[in-house]
Amino acid sequence: MTSATMHLLILTIALFIFSSNTSIAEQRFPTLWFEAPSSIAGYPLSGNCSSSQTINNSDCRIIDPWLYLDRLGLYKILINATTPYMDRFCSVQPLQECNILFGLAANFGWQFDSNRLFSNGTKNISVNSWWASFNYYLSVIPFLAAVDTGVIRSGAFQIVQRDIFCSNSDECLKQIPSAMIHWRNYFLNLLQSRSCSGVTAKDGGLIDECYLGPMWLAHNASVANALPIIKTKLSLLPSYNEQHFSLAWSNVLYYIAIARKNSNLIETNIYQDKYLPGRMLTDKDNPPYCPDLSKSVNLALELLHDIPLEFYSEFMDYWYGASTCYESGIYAQIALEIAPLSRTLAAAYYEIAQLTVLVC
Ligand SMILES: *[C@@H]1O[C@H](CO)[C@@H](O)[C@H](O)[C@H]1NC(C)=O
Ligand SMILES: *[C@@H]1O[C@H](CO)[C@@H](O)[C@H](O)[C@H]1NC(C)=O
Ligand SMILES: *[C@@H]1O[C@H](CO)[C@@H](O)[C@H](O)[C@H]1NC(C)=O
Ligand SMILES: *[C@@H]1O[C@H](CO)[C@@H](O)[C@H](O)[C@H]1NC(C)=O
Ligand SMILES: *[C@@H]1O[C@H](CO)[C@@H](O)[C@H](O)[C@H]1NC(C)=O
């Protein structure tokens, strides 16, 4: 073993210790989590569900995904309903924190906190917000798919329709078929996969294969389907820097999806705190020299700024190759996580991932 390899091994171990040393701060829930509805019955009665998912009109609830609490409630219900299928590999309390869908809720919370939903101090979400539009396909869509597959057994409800957004299963199957199908598959897989029933926290490979792989496949389909639909909202973002950041981030999401990072609450909070800016960018921002942002956020923004957008699609197949199996995926994830801090080390980890594929 060369000393360079040794150095990388030590660093890997250090990173694992760092990321398993979680604090209360990292266990925090998205803003206003405890105020959001936790069941369909927590939403207001509408009295008139013309295009309700289910038939019983006398008890029909109205869900407005353009209200922060209503959309957050969709995540709450989804997480509550799916945690029993995922709690076997959880070694912390509450068990919900291990739910790999929690990352979606945590990211939505970051969008709210940073005013990316254009809520401007209210709890209303603007249909003009690119981020809110993007998140629609990562909140309403998985929710509808979970209802379709019976993972969520709800009463009758109707989703308020606004702008270009599909608001029931039939419409969404027409608007974004592959995202709907992949999310349904993910939930069916959750219900049916007996081979995964004995998975514990130690079975990283099985967690990857049974849970993370199918979830990120559906996530990828949502991102790919959403981007062309919401394109017109990009110019409504308040600066060129923010526009570039939005597109770069949606590309980084493809890379995270391919490497299949664990997206539970704790890991997502750590990643977001480290790398995502807590406010929208302005055209005066010149990373890594934004005095009100942390050093690591500055470095992440600098990296995203330096990478031309074409790079992501050009390099995608190589990245896919390097992330083929669970073991190589871990190195790919480390490469991603370390890239803002050291591009050289990230390249080294990418090479280790490639070498690992040879012995998958
Ligand atoms: C219920 O909604 C339908 C369609 O939006 C509308 O035509 C009908 O008048 C409504 N009925 C009541 C009682 O509000
Ligand atoms: C419809 O909902 C009402 C109120 O919850 C309930 O009493 C009734 O039994 C339901 N009807 C059917 C057909 O499920
Ligand atoms: C889901 O909600 C039910 C009822 O609100 C509650 O009893 C249960 O503990 C929740 N499940 C989880 C995993 O939090
Ligand atoms: C809310 O904030 C967004 C982003 O800063 C801005 O573009 C928009 O004009 C604001 N809307 C209102 C009603 O203040
Ligand atoms: C938020 O949206 C609701 C429902 O559409 C509306 O009644 C309310 O006036 C809005 N509040 C603000 C502050 O815009």
Ligand SMILES: *[C@@H]1O[C@H](CO)[C@@H](O)[C@H](O)[C@H]1NC(C)=O
């Ligand atoms: C992600 O989605 C795009 C568009 O549907 C597809 O071309 C690509 O192969 C998908 N990537 C993965 C890893 O599934």
